[in-house]
Amino acid sequence: MSSTDISINEDVHHAHEEHDHHHDQNFFEKYIFSQDHKTIGKQFLITGIFWAFVGGFLSILFRLQLGWPEATFTFLEPILGGWIENGKLNPEFYLALVTMHGTIMVFFVLTAGLSGTFFNFLIPLQIGARDMASGFMNMLSYWFFFLASVILFTSLFLETGPAAGGWTVYPPLSALPEALAGSGSGMTLWLIAMALFIVSQLLGGVNYITTVINLRTKGMSMTKMPLTIWAFFLTAILGLLAFPVLFSAALLLIFDRSFGTSFFLSDIYIGGQALAHSGGSPILFQHLFWFLGHPEVYIVIMPAFGIVSEVITTNSRKPIFGYRAMIGSLMGIALLSFVVWAHHMFVSGMNPFLGSVFMFLTLIIAVPSAVKVFNWLATLWRANIRFTSAMMFAIGFVSLFISGGLTGIILGNSSLDIQLHDTYFVVAHFHLVMGAAAFFGMFCGVYHWFPKMFGRMMDEKLGFVHFWLTFVSVYLVFMPMHYLGIAGFPRRYYTWTGFEAFNVFTDMNTFISIAAILGFSAQFIFLFNFVYSIFKGRRATANPWHANTLEWTTPVLPGHGNWPGEIPAVYRWPYDYSKPGAAEDFIPQTVPFSETQSSNLPQEKDFE
Amino acid sequence: MVARSFDENKSTTGIHPLKFSLWLIIISIIMMFAAFTSAYIVRREEGNWLEFDLPSILLINTVVIVLSSVTMQLAHNSAKSNNLQTLKLMLLLTLGLGIAFLVGQWYGWSELVHNNVYFGGSTSNPAGSFLYVLTGVHGFHIITGLIFVLIVLMSSMKYKVHSKNMLRIQLCTIYWHFLGGLWLYLYIFLRLNH
Ligand code: HEM
Ligand SMILES: [Cu+2]
Secondary structure: OOOOOOOOOOOOOOHHHOOOOOOOOOHHHHHHOOOOHHHHHHHHHHHHHHHHHHHHHHHHHHHHHHHOOOOOOHHHHHHHHHHEEOOEEOHHHHHHHHHHHHHHHHHHHHHHHHHHHHHHHHHHHHHOOOOOOOHHHHHHHHHHHHHHHHHHHHHOOOOOOOOOOOOOOOOOOOOOOOOOHHHOHHHHHHHHHHHHHHHHHHHHHHHHHHHHHHOOOOOOOHHHOOHHHHHHHHHHHHHHHHHHHHHHHHHHHHHHHHOOOOOOOOOOEEOOEEOOOOOOOHHHHHHHHHHHHHHHHHHHHHHHHHHHHHHHHHHHOOOOOOHHHHHHHHHHHHHHOOOOHHHHOOOOOOOHHHHHHHHHHHHHOHHHHHHHHHHHHHHHOOOOOOOOHHHHHHHHHHHHHHHHHHHHHHHOOHHHHHHHOOEHHHHHHHHHHHHHHHHHHHHHHHHHHHHHHHOEOOOHHHHHHHHHHHHHHHHHHHHHHHHHHHOOOEOOOOOOOOOHHHHHHHHHHHHHHHHHHHHHHHHHHHHHHHHHHHHHOOEOOOOOOOOOOHHHHOOOOOOOOOOOOOOOOOOOOOOOEOOOOOOOOEOOOOOOHHHOHHHOOHHHHHHO | OOOOOOOOOOOOOOOOHHHHHHHHHHHHHHHHHHHHHHHHHHHHHOOOOOOOOOOOHHHHHHHHHHHHHHHHHHHHHHHHOOOHHHHHHHHHHHHHHHHHHHHHHHHHHHHHHHOOOOOOOOOOOHHHHHHHHHHHHHHHHHHHHHHHHHHHHHHHHOOOOEOOEOHHHHHHHHHHHHHHHHHHHHHHHHHHOO
């Protein structure tokens, strides 16, 4: 957070020493406390995959409860112990499951796992740098994340259970230790983990921005950068601006919890007794939280935008449609994401006029979002598509983003949101547009860059099966939820059988749960493919996808310092695919115009 | 620690990457305080707000921290002109003034307690709690700044800070001026909103 004194020795290591033959690094320096951006990226990836399975498993547990509300779950006793009472899931533990599922997925998988992996791995490789601006800060960023992970994971095993007030940790549930079992030590550990997590994000973010701005190779102007880097860069800026605000909110919450202040608490009675806290405002917390929270959802999705743009254009063998419009829309989304937060609070009793302002701003976001979708579709239009696993996930991403984005426009209308707020409609919306879509972006990235990470290819057939099972089950799970939501079915309810109106949905809930189990099981295909391919996969070539960006000009397994010789210079944008007159259907960024006279456009003749 | 060489990757902007990083860290600190002060305003608008007088010592503290910025700048300038004796003296003065500021803030807190304005507890009001949080979190950053000054002071003892090795003291000066500026902002903000 503050003045860590990072010193850089400018004089050590000459260029030719920085690669392959690095015998002087021991195991710890190489694989554990590594400062190499590629290793740090893989550390984030593996931790992220671990968390994804934990988060997914928790969701299967609460889907069991929702799908079979009358069943007894004695078979879960060996895993859950005291949380199963007479075969019934403890209601407060149900809330804890939902909370931890949300926290883990949003922050630990789709923020740290996704950004941490691809920003670290790709930024230096794609802009032509030997490493991040500060390898040390980068390493710290991972280890802060690791520490946060350990603490959050520990909280799962507390006797009183982990935090249970929802991933948005609204007070008073999160502020009063007596509110829920999980509001005690579970919530304390949640806050500590989150504080460490924010420090990790800030350290990482500072590094990403500095690296993109300062360490680009010769010729790599901002407008020659791949869209991946643009997306990562803007995401890092969002994080740098939004996470400190969450830190402030968390700090005030900590004071309310442990130091008797009343920032967010007022007029609370427990068992007829008034609490000492007075004068606070719980709505204030919502404002602070969503000021981070809304940019956060774009922090999750924008890296996927970048990855998908890159993979779609590479496998369409066509230049990306509207490169500048893509950058412009990213900027528009980034900017707008800071002025729409109150659409999560339409029913908090806020001034209806203010609600209209936020509604207007919210609906404007649909414009840049649509620009992106049209550009992806236009890139795919009449292309010679290569259906690699990565490409399938990229196209799946576009589909999910459209389906989920449309319901965003419905929710953005403050009057419609009165009916839909806190129902399964919202759950369906954000799982399609953020949860599933960002996961697809992540899979897309892993399948695509796996050869550069591990020097081997993932199995395409397994990838194909993984894709279809995942794609189908995502829709089977979340499409029906829209209907539940429109009928008013509330989210975060442990049991709904007591409500006459919702009993007709028993079959639908069972159906959703079966689809969820199917989807979760399909992820083990991915896990197997991932682990198996690291050791036994087909060996990759240096540029297996015939792509243009700089990372593919490195050796099959780039060493420390990335390029054995000099860092290549860049002459053109990254999207010269299928250029008329060119010898091959791709021209890497490192090829000067003087070597491609037959394909140069009139305005490029000047650069020959 | 594996060193990274920048000679090939000449910084594209001409700014040293660490200096750039420092600016980014400063931005994130600004966002933290922006959150606190806007929360303050929003909460104040809602009423039920205890009005009380700011501790009078805050004005003196403000003068102290401005002075410390001056000495920090002088230290920077003497490093640039290789006046190593003045450099050490000025750094020492900065350190002293910084500590004096912290002590002054502490007195401010006791003055508040004396006037029955508490941080927490049943008689506290967010109005008071916010004041403690703003000064406290700022004070925490002052401590990090002082540690930084101390580090620069120690390396100046080893003759490692001079006109050819300015990076450290430059970073330190930027950070220290920022912390001073931040306090000025907070002080004016509190004056206006009291
Ligand atoms: C067309 C663009 C979008 C619009 C107009 C929109 C609008 C909304 C609105 C109004 C809500 C609040 C619903 C309620 O709680 O009653 C909401 C919830 C949510 N949206 Fe969106 N959204 C859009 C796109 C996105 C994207 C791209 C993401 C993430 C990548 C996202 C993630 C979320 C999440 C996570 C929530 C629920 C948070 C919670 O209550 O737990 N939305 N959206
Ligand atoms: Cu939102």
